[in-house]
Amino acid sequence: MTTLINEEARKKAIETLREELKRLEEYYREKIDEMDARWNQERLYIETLISTLMYAEKPEDIMKITCFGNIGYCCGLEKDCPMRNIVMEILNIPEEEYKEIKELFGLALIYPDKRAKLKEFLKELVQK
DSSP states (O other): OOOSSOHHHHHHHHHHHHHHHHHHHHHHHHHHHHHHHHHHHHHHHHHHHHHHHHHOOSHHHHHTTSTTSSGGGSOOTTSOOHHHHHHHHHTTOOHHHHHHHHHHHHHHHHSHHHHHHHHHHHHHHHHO
16 A cells, blocks of 8 residues: 655655754844843943932933933934933923023024124033
8 A cells, every 4th residue: 555645755844844943943042142132231221320310419410311411412302312301301491491492502503603602601601
C-alpha cells in the first residue's frame, strides 16, 4: 500500500519550522533587550527631572527641566511639550501671556534698536 504522506518532507518541514522559531526567538529577545535599555534610559531621565523639581528653590531651578534649561528657549504652544507645560504650571505662567511674551520677544530680536532696550530692561529685571 502506498502512503500519501512523504515522511522525509514532513521531517524537513518540521526542522525548517523549528529553525524559524529559533530565528524569531533571537529576533524578539534582541528587541526586548533594546526596549529594556531604552526603558532604563528614559526612567533615569524622568527620575532626574523629579529630583530636580523636588529640590528646586528658585524659578531658575524649575526651568532646568526644559530642553535648554530656560523656558525662554522652549517651543511655542502649537507644539506639545510636557516639560514646558510643567514649568508653566509650576511658575503660574498663563498660556496667553506666554504666547504674547514669546511673540514680543521674537519681534524685539529682529529690530537692532529694540534689542538694546530689551537687553537693558532684562538686565535690570534680573538684578532686582
